Amino acid sequence: MPESAANNMAKAEQTPDNGNGATVSAASTEPGREKFEAIVNENAVLKLALQKLNEAQEQLIKNEKMASIGRLAAGIAHEINNPVGYVSSNCTTLSGYVNRIMEIIKMYEADIPKPMIERHAKKIKFDFIVKDIDKLIMGNIEGLARITDIVNNLKKFARNEQALEFTENNINDGIRSVLVIAKNEIKCYADVTTDLGDIGTIPCNINEIEQVILNMVINAAQAIRERKREKKGTITITTKKEEAWVYCSIQDDGPGIPGDIRRKIFDPFFTTKEVGIGTGLGLSISHDIIIGKHRGEILLESEEGKGTTFTIKLPRKQEAPAVEIVPGS
Amino acid sequence: MAKSVIIVDDSKFLIKQIAQFFEKNLGYRVAAAGSDGNEAVDLYRKHKPDLITLDISMPNKDGQQAMKEIYAEFPNANILMISAVRGDTMLECMKLGAKGYIEKPLKFTDAEFVKDFQETVEEIFTQ
Numbered sequence: 001m002p003e004s005a006a007n008n009m010a011k012a013e014q015t016p017d018n019g020n021g022a023t024v025s026a027a028s029t030e031p032g033r034e035k036f037e038a039i040v041n042e043n044a045v046l047k048l049a050l051q052k053l054n055e056a057q058e059q060l061i062k063n064e065k066m067a068s069i070g071r072l073a074a075g076i077a078h079e080i081n082n083p084v085g086y087v088s089s090n091c092t093t094l095s096g097y098v099n100r101i102m103e104i105i106k107m108y109e110a111d112i113p114k115p116m117i118e119r120h121a122k123k124i125k126f127d128f129i130v131k132d133i134d135k136l137i138m139g140n141i142e143g144l145a146r147i148t149d150i151v152n153n154l155k156k157f158a159r160n161e162q163a164l165e166f167t168e169n170n171i172n173d174g175i176r177s178v179l180v181i182a183k184n185e186i187k188c189y190a191d192v193t194t195d196l197g198d199i200g201t202i203p204c205n206i207n208e209i210e211q212v213i214l215n216m217v218i219n220a221a222q223a224i225r226e227r228k229r230e231k232k233g234t235i236t237i238t239t240k241k242e243e244a245w246v247y248c249s250i251q252d253d254g255p256g257i258p259g260d261i262r263r264k265i266f267d268p269f270f271t272t273k274e275v276g277i278g279t280g281l282g283l284s285i286s287h288d289i290i291i292g293k294h295r296g297e298i299l300l301e302s303e304e305g306k307g308t309t310f311t312i313k314l315p316r317k318q319e320a321p322a323v324e325i326v327p328g329s
Numbered sequence: 330m331a332k333s334v335i336i337v338d339d340s341k342f343l344i345k346q347i348a349q350f351f352e353k354n355l356g357y358r359v360a361a362a363g364s365d366g367n368e369a370v371d372l373y374r375k376h377k378p379d380l381i382t383l384d385i386s387m388p389n390k391d392g393q394q395a396m397k398e399i400y401a402e403f404p405n406a407n408i409l410m411i412s413a414v415r416g417d418t419m420l421e422c423m424k425l426g427a428k429g430y431i432e433k434p435l436k437f438t439d440a441e442f443v444k445d446f447q448e449t450v451e452e453i454f455t456q
Contacts, residue, residue, distance in 0.1 A: 112423045123445055
């Protein structure tokens with residue numbers, strides 16, 4: 001028996017007159033007391049089961065997130081490799097430029113006749129070098145910023161904290177993060193346009209919301225890819241707020257979801273993707289996160305041949321978390 | 330009268346190219362050609378040309394040493410380095426008194442290179 005349940009039982013036994021009169025009077029007689037203890041016992045078992053279930057769900061959410069990072073890893077590596085490539089090439093060029101500039105400096109130091117130095121400066125295109133150095137350094141700064149951005153977003157996304165409590169977050173930031181991480185997965189098939197409204201912050205577990213958005217964005221890209229068109233598709237991400245809700249829509253112009261499948265897409269292990277591409281858990285877990293944990297909604301609009309829009313609807317205020325029911329109180 | 334030049338390089342192929350360039354583009358008369366530092370000094374003594382081109386890395390005696398010996402005897406010699414060697418060696422040669430420097434590889438099909446080569450040679454006589 002877990003410690004908390006045992007404590008609760010102890011508490012219940014020590015303060016039998018805390019509850020309503022019926023319980024107290026029932027507990028005062030022997031058969032009543034037995035019943036009471038049985039209920040307390042049952043309650044503790046249920047609590048334990050619930051706790052285990054919650055833990056399993058947390059684990060499942062975490063696993064699915066890590067799996068999605070795994071699937072994205074090659075693409076992320078490519079996104080990092082690209083700037084690494086040109087930063088390192090720029091450094092090689094810069095090192096050559098530094099050697100050239102040193103030559104000129106040494107020539108001045110050695111009192112070489114000025115016309116010869118000028119000739120050499122012309123030969124090595126000194127004026128061009130000076131201009132190009134600026135460009136190369138700016139390129140490097142930009143490239144390094146891109147790498148930092150990707151790594152930071154990845155780190156943020158993969159952080160292994162089990163934040164059970166909600167914090168105030170702007171989900172637009174989450175969307176931007178997701179788009180950095182998923183860029184390589186999307187860019188060959190679709191252009192992403194965003195229309196992110198001034199939605200302020202909402203209480204949420206941003207890590208999990210990011211996971212849902214990533215999942216939906218990847219789904220959208222894969223749906224568009226299935227159409228096998230020559231032209232790229234479009235994924236449109238829109239956020240807006242209304243009085244009580246914040247909305248995030250992820251719209252694709254993929255093939256749409258056939259009517260007979262629509263009811264099943266949130267079922268665990270349901271997937272239309274090839275083996276190894278999808279686990280069938282993405283939308284099921286998204287459902288748990290949005291509806292179960294955040295008391296929001298997921299709206300689905302889909303027309304075959306036209307595309308699909310998933311809209312995540314999240315409350316701008318969370319009611320106080322349900323008070324834990326302690327037996328005997 | 331056309332100016333005379335001696336070309337010294339350990340590559341026969343490059344001697345031919347450089348000679349052609351001096352004759353056709355600059356109107357020089359190629360007085361002689363050599364393939365190492367010893368030949369460079371000997372040929373200079375013999376012909377006393379207006380200009381001598383020296384490769385740096387050569388067998389027997391390198392261009393730098395040949396340059397020292399030529400300048401010891403003929404302080405007003407006009408020496409043009411044509412070499413792939415850069416950096417400190419190039420600087421040393423300039424300190425010794427070389428009047429110009431052409432960097433290998435020789436890109437005679439590149440207009441910019443040709444222009445630079447011509448101007449470098451012309452500047453030797455206008456400095």
